[in-house]
Each structure stands twice: as structure tokens, then as C-alpha cells.
Amino acid sequence: MSAGKPVTRPLTIAISALGGQGGAVLSDWIVRAAEASGYIAQATSVPGVAQRTGTTIYYLELFPAPGLRASNTAPVLNLMPAPGDVDVVMASELMEAGRAILRGFVTPDRTTLVASTHRVFGITEKSAMGDGTADPERVMHAAQSRARRLCAFDMEAAARGAGGAINAVMFGALAASGALPLGRQAFEQAIRDAGVATDASLRAFDAGFQAAGRIPIPQDDEATPIRATTEAGRRLSARLGANFPVVLHETLRFGCAKLMDYQDEAYAGLYLDRLADVMRLEAQLGDPRCSYLMTAEVARYLALWMAYEDAIRVADLKTRAARFETMRQEIRAEPGQIVQVSEFMHPRLQEVCEILPAGLGRAILGSKALSGLIGRFFGKGRRVRTTSVGAFLMLSMLASLRPTRRGTLRYGAEQARIEAWLKAVRETAPADYDLAVEVAACARLIKGYGDTHERGLRNFEALMARRQMLQGRPAGAAVMANLIKAALADEEGRALAKALDELDAPHTLAAE
């Protein structure tokens, strides 16, 4: 081939779409738009088993055809993208954009990357026992550095806003990106010719076209600051403002608000009392990092722990008017549409006794005959129709037991556990500050209901039992952090059991 002569080459487009996002229709639209504009278009796809919940990769090549038909020659078009030779990469989800980048399809000299920034979480991200979500910043960073032109925004939200599907928004963004030498008319005509949800698709196309032209506004994920609205709130606010360092104020305000909502002002006061002890100790220790890290950890988990979920709390949350509004929005109920709601409850005898006065609860649980008799009424899953008057009344009555909470069996047990945990933090801190921070973080393991709660508590106690053994050991805090990680690794407790075995073994390999 002689150098200098302009060479006609195919335009190459790789599309990565998840099942149900309309990737095939998008590919068809591009083919139609290109063919109508005098291109030879070839498209193919690799669905494989990915057809269910995985990704389908579409690959298109468009070749400018003027004069070709007459000369009876046809270009040889390829069936898969070559790294470094892709003009447009379209991804219907952020991580899929990342995958295209990782595969080398996005290169700074060539590639326009049209990507939706929303997330469709993978199963491993969803099923993690804590937060297993991937870091979107890494993908955005790679996209910015690798793409010649980046057109990225939340196309799913744009589609929702326009009442269409994401594929049409992507098509609109492609048109706006200017990566294909076709006019907007050609794109829109392709949608009309294909005749798939034409009106909705044209709307979503327009939304995509418009959005691609604007610089996306970064979303503000910061929690809105909280202000006191009542006299009691202001009292607590003034107290925490006067007695605690500024770095903790926000967390403490959230904590106080949560506990007032949960119980009352006095309970929030107890929260601050408990924290004051921890904070003073940290200050005495000289707080190596001046960040009140330990108090901050305790503040977070103490608030959550003190607001433990009992039947009273659940009933309270379930009967709130705001909840009904949220639900209606979530299920996209029309204004005025009748919606009935049922809850899936499964009160067990244990949980019922927990909200009884401590003596009574203990008596029932301690007596086989009583447990058997009363247990017969519980233990079975129940559907409670919250929107019916009877069930709502019942839940309201349960919620109204809030003032009696301090006398309940569960309250006593939780406060004792909380005190023990706080004591453990305070005892550890002077000897091993870093370990104390991890001991505070152990409270993260306690969450959920029923079996989940019991498992969390078991793991928590297993870790607490190793506290003294780790104290003063080099890297004791790191070991504890690993134990927390192991406890959150799998439900069956395999990782934790293995980690604990290694820890408890009299001769570790490292010692040899």
C-alpha cells in the first residue's frame, strides 16, 4: 500500500449491553442508520450463556460504500474488535465500560467511549455480607485517561426521565458524540424505520442527545447536614457542641437524632454520656492521630447498637406515613391508585418475650410448659396486611410500647452487652490504641434479625474473646481487622473458623 494516499477503512463499533437493555435493537438502529446513509453495515454478537444475566457484546463495522456496488468489490469486514482499532465503544453500565477498557478496546488515539455511569451490581457485590461494591472512581479515572472522547452520564436515569429505554439514550448520546459521520436525522429515521417503541425511543433518544451535549453535574452523595428542630434537640446539640471536638459533631448529631427517634432525649443523653468517657480517655492517651478515630468508631456503632431492632422499633417504622409515600414512589403507583401492603413477619417466641417486662419474659422462656403453650402461636411466618385497619392497629399498639422499652428483657441484655463492649474498648486503649479502634469496629458484625443476628453476635463474641490475646502483640490490630473481614467473608463461617484456628494454633508457621 502506498503511503500518503487516503485509505478508506471501516468504522468499528463495539457495544456491551446487559440482558434486557436492548443491545440488539441498538445494534439494529445503527445498522439501519448506516445503511440508509450509504454504508455497508455488518453486525454480529456474542450472547452465549450471557443471555440471562450477563453481558452481550455486539460488534459492528460500517464501510462507506459509494461506488463500491458498481465495482462489484466487497470489503472484508471482521467479526470481532481488535485492540487499538475501535472507533466507538458503547457500554450500558459503568463496570462494562471498565471491562472494555481492560480488554484494550478503548485507546486514546481513536476511541469515543459512550458509557452510562449507573451501576447494575454483580451478584458478588450484592451478596457480600457487608459492602462489596466495586469502586466506580477507578473506572471513571481509567475512562478519562484512555478515551479520546468520553461521553459518560447516567443514561439509565435519563431513560427513566424520558419514559424510554436506555438503548435509545445511548443511541442519542452516540449521535451527539459525532463519532459517526451521520446527521441526527439519520439516527431518528432509523428508530422510525425499526418501529420498536418508536415514540418512547425518540423521546429517550432526544434525552440522550441533549444530555451528551451538557457537562454532567456531579452528584452530591454527602448526607444532608442535620439541624435541631426541637428544644430537646437544641439542648443536646449545645451539649455535644461544648463537650466534643468538631470532627465528631456531625456523627454525634446523627446519633442523637437516631436515638431520640428511637426512644427519647434521655436515651440520647445516655449515648453522649457513654461517648464522653471514651473521648476523655482518648484525649488522655494523647490521641496519636488527633482525629478521635476511636471515639468516632464508637460513636457510629454505639448509636446503631443502642437503636437495636426490636419488634417495637419495627412496628414503629412500618406504620409511618412517610414510609407509605416512599413505597408508592418505589412501585410507581399512580396518584390516587389504591395500593395494599402486606408485611412478611415471623415473630418467634424469643422475640416476643424480648419486648415483655424482663421478669415475665424470662419466666416464659425459662418454663418449658409456658414456652410450649405460647410458642404455638408464634414461630410461623405471617403476612400482615398493614393497610388494613386491624393489622395497622395491632402494629400501632406494638409501636406504642416504646415508653416501656427500658423495662424489657431485651433492653437489659443489650445494655449489658454494650457496657461490656465499651469496657473492652476502654481497657484496650491504653495498652494498644490501634487494637482498641478495631475492637470498636467489631460492633459492625452485629446486625440483622433472627438467625442473622445470632450469627453476628456469635462472631462478635468470638472476636472479643481474642482481644486480650492480641493485646500488645505486634500488629494485633491488623489481625483483628482481618478477623472482622473473615467474619464478613461467608455466611457459613468458614473463613472465620480458619482464621481463628490459625490464631489459636500453639505454633504458628511464622514462629518457626
Place this chain on the structure above:
Amino acid sequence: MAERSFAEEVKSLRLGAGETFHGEGILAVTKALLQSGVAYVGGYQGSPISHLMDVLADAQALLGELGVHFEASASEASAAAMLAASVNYPLRGAVTWKSTVGTNVASDALANLASGGVTGGALVIVGEDYGEGSSIMQERSHAFAMKSQIWLLDPRPNLPSIVEAVEKGFELSEASNTPVMLELRVRACHLYGSFPAKDNQPPPLAIRHAMENPVRDVSRIVLPPASFVHEQEKVTKRLPAAIDFIKTHRLNEFLGGSTGEVGIIVQGGLYNGLIRALELLGLSDSFGRTEVPIYCLNVTYPLIEDEIRGFCADKKAVLIVEEGQPDFLEQALNTILRRADLQAKVVGKDVLPMAGEYTAQVLQTGVRAFLADHAPRLVEKATPIVVLPSGPPPTEVRALAETLPPRPPGFCTGCPERPIFTAMKLVERRIGAYHVSCDIGCHLFSILPPFNIGATTMGYGLGAAGAAAFNAKASKRTVAVMGDGGFWHNGLTSGVGNAVFNNSDNVLIVVDNAYTAATGGQDILSSRGENPTKSTRHAITEAIRGMGVKWVRRIERTYDLKRMTDTLYEAMTTPASGPKVIVASSECMLNKQRRVRPQFQASVRAGRRMVRERFGVDAETCTGDHSCIRLSGCPSLTIRPNPDPLRLDPVAYVDNSCVGCGLCGEISHAAVLCPSFWKAELIFNPSGWDRFVNELRRGVIGWLQRGAERRRLARAF
């Protein structure tokens, strides 16, 4: 009914001379069959050839007009055996399946067919499920072609070449009395392109005519002494005839430069990839005009020795571009050149990988290495369009490798199979882990997260057979899983019959979702819907009882998790001996939604009172443990940021793809999870009574809520 309607595609099958066909590769094959005067077509669905079956199933009217018999075969073996019609009669027949798995199943019939030989053209269209997106073991159909002596076509991946391969394939088959296999890779099957159509041809001999005028030729039957004669015939008559036909009709192509020290021999299916590699190296243009001589094997078996000798005679080195292993072509090439005492060096799997798909990058790297070694002059004068990156990718790209979450295939939203595996997990909690033998089908997704159930899969319908060895007195039984598709394909005999005969004590769960769901929702014997051309509604339980199983339970609604769990528990613990079979029935949700959704919308429009169910999770009570997700795995059950600024873990959330199957609620009951799940019923076109009750409730509940809200605000922060 298949997953979608192919009415549009059927129209393009009616195109005639002078018109242009636009569509995907596998439909072009379908059209080419009709243009070739095919008399009968059979096959077993599976990616990537399902559409061939689906379109023909929807094209009954056209097939009736032409007099073509189409059959959705019970298995690939049934399909292959169907080609027996071409043994004695000049009837053209075509069958299709996913390969190599389908070819494995079909190989008994194929071997018999290939031994006796054919009179009418017999074409086997195999969708080679190899490389990216493949769901099966990575093997080559090539081996089957060689062992049974079936000619193997591997045309260039463009629609005109593929169509020509079908037409010439029939002729080749007839000229050499040998069945012909047409191999199409996944991307070629899904390839959108165009070709000039021809008129459809009714078969010259009607099937009815053959039935009414039977022909018998004992020399075509595989039985001694004929079988020994067949083997001789294969090498003395059929092979020379095939070679002659392939040469005469120039089925293989000499492309690129005509002279040069080096050359490339390529499987037809990889030609476009090879040209792109040369183009990126600066050695070809987009039309395949290159100095490098290329011998394109549109027929990869048999090899035409004269053509190869001619191509290699003046060359110092040739590159053979052959995907997959073993390297049959490279070995054959070496033998041919050695026999002819030609000194051209054969390069292949030393610069290209022995195993794995030949992607654009792999080809570019391999071709470059070959040319750099043997034709450095060419490489030096060329200006590459794309220079392959050297060294590791940039840091920010490498960082993605550990960031990106995998996306394994999983059950669809609302899939009725999911509760079966939830039940298995719950039973496991009660009696401890047990061995699970899996099968092929959607249900195999159970081996992946979040279920992680299942130890082996030995092939379609072979779930129960895969558990056969576990037939000893033990404290735990083994569980086998089998889909309804696999059940009718062979599982009824290989699994159920085998278990009865051998007094197995194990448990078999038959997943009955009324379709072969994994291959695109085709009907089977036990489908519940009416099918205008097929006989459906044959109960699986009756077939199982007919086989002699005494302990049979049918679950009518798999979403009834308690019943599902209790039944499985009973099967695992009952003192009853002999195989225990649970038929777990609920319609495939993908197909159900396709059927039900338009009906629902029509009813709403018509003003009828309709109720839509949807599920949700209270973000305030969810504590972010995600137990529910680990027991469900429903795509609509996902996560979102925790609204509570104090909590770090994301909360569960049901998105709007929820179809209201109810499993989440059942799980939170059965597993005593948490009270966060709710079910909402949206009422469309409410009745007067609905309205009355609603007003009453709103009055009372609203009053209570306002009071509670006042008290809450009073004690708020």
C-alpha cells in the same frame, strides 16, 4: 412457542430471485436450504443455531406450500437418524445442532450414516460453540468429521459464502455419496449481512412419493460384509469423488498474491480475521488485496493434496492458521509436504497458540511473528495501522482487573427454578451438605453464586446418571437435578429408568418449567400450552410412574418454598427405598411474562379490575447483611446506598423489573430472615367496594399516623 415470534424473518424466507436478503447468518442458511430444494429438516435447538429451528417452526405455511417436512427432533441423535431418508432416496435433508455437544449425542447415527453413504444430499449444520461466550467444553467438530469421514465445510464468514456453502454442500454430498458437515462459528451465526436471494425450490422428489415407492438396498446397511465394503468405498470411491468435486468447483480459494516466498493457509471461517490482522500490520487493504498469497480452506476436510502441493511448491514457509486443538490440519499438512518431499517449512501452533480462540490480537501477533521470521522484507516496508502495545498496560487500566466484578450468568428475575435451589440450601442447613449431581440447562446456574450448589455435570439429561455410582447404604442420599428438556432428551431412560433398574435410593429433582428454556423457550412434550403442530401436555409424572418409580411428588408451584423444602426433606429422609423423584413445576418466567404482560395491559385498558403484585424492602429496617440476596440471587433484588448516614453497608432494594413472584417474601419467612420485605398490590380499575374500603382505611390509618407523627416530632432532635 419460542422466546420470540419470527414472523418478520419468515417473510424474508419468501424472497425470490432479484431481491436481496438482509438478516443474520443462521437465517441465511435457512433460506439457502429452501433455495436448494431441501425435502426435510430436523434438529435440536441450542445456541448458536436455535434461530434456524425457531424460524422454521414459525414458517409452517411456507414449508407446507413447498412440501418440506420440518421436525423439532427429540435429540440430536433423532435428528441425525432422520438423515436415513437420504440413504435410499434422492431426498435432500438437513439437520442442525449445537456442537460439539450435539455432535456427541448424534455420533452413533452419524457414524452409521457415513458408513453406508447417502444418495440424496445430507447436510449437517453445526453451530460451533467455541471461544468467547461459549457455554460448553472447548472441542472441535473436526474430529467427528475425520473419524466418520464426513466432509467438513468452513466457509468464509460472509453471507454469500455461507449460502454458497449450503448449496454446494448438497451437491458435494451427492457427488461423493457422503454426508457433509457445515461448521459455523457463533459470530458467523449471528452475523448480520445480505446476499442476493434466489427462488425457493420445492424438493424434486416428494417425501410422500418416497413413502409410497419404497426402495431397499442391503449394501447400504451397516452389517458385515457390507460394513467392510463401506470402509473400502470411503477411500477408493467417495474420497476421490469428493476431491474431484472440490477441485472442479473451486470450493477452496487462492486469494492474495500469486507468488512469494511465504504463504498463509487459513480455515475459511478465520479468513476475515486474518485479513484484518494483515491490514493492521499494513500488509493488506480493507478489500483483502495483499501481496501475501493465501490459500483459503472453505473445505477443511478432506484436504486437497494437489492444491496444497501447488501452493507450497515455491515457498520457503507457510503459516497454517487453524483454531483449536489438536492441530489436525497442521499435522496433515506436514504429512502431505513430507510425502511430496517439499521443503516449505510449516509454521502454525509455534507462533499461534495451541488452544483458545483466535482473536484479532492473537492473529495479529502470530502473523507478525511468522512474517518477521520468514519474510522480514515485507514487514519492514509496511506501515502498521495499529501497533500492538508492548509492555504492560497503564496502571489505571491494570487497576481495573481487580475492581471489575464478575458477571456470571444467573437465573432471570422471578425464575421459578430459584426457589428449588433455595430449598436445597435450606435442607442443607437441616441435614448437612450432600452431593449434588447437576445437568445441563438454566438450572446449572445453581453452581454459581449465590447458590454454589452442585458438584458435576456430565451432559444434557445425564444429571441422574451422573449420580448412579452413589448407590450404597449411606447416612445421606445424593441429589440429582435434571431439567424437563434433558428429561425428554434422554434423562427418562438414562436417568430414571437406570435408577429404577439398579434400585437406586437417590433423589432426583426434575425442573419442569414447560419449555426448553435455556435454548430459547421451545416447546417440549410436557409443555402446558397448545401447539398447533406438535403434541404437548404429556405429564412428566406419568412418564416417571410408567418407568416404575413409586415415590413421585409433584410441586405445582415452586414458589411455595415451605412445600418445596418439606418435600425435599422428606425425600432425603423417608425410609422408602427406590428412587425418589420430585417434579418441581412452574412456568418459565421469561416466557410467562411474554405471554401474560400484554394480556394484563389489554385487560387494564378494557377497564377490568386487575391487581399487580410487587415486592420491596424497607431501607430503614434493612441492616445490610444481604442474607436475602444469598438465598435468592434474583436480578431485581439488588442493593443501593444506605439512607442512614451511620450505616456503611448498602441496603437491599427491589428494582422495577420485579414481576411479583413472591420468592423474597417466602425466603424471609422460611429462613426467618428479617421483617423488611413487603408486598404491594397495585389495583387497576378498582371496584366501588375497593374504593369504599380504601377510603375507610385511609381515614382511620391517616388519623393514627397523624397522631403518631405529632408525638414523634415532639421528641425529635
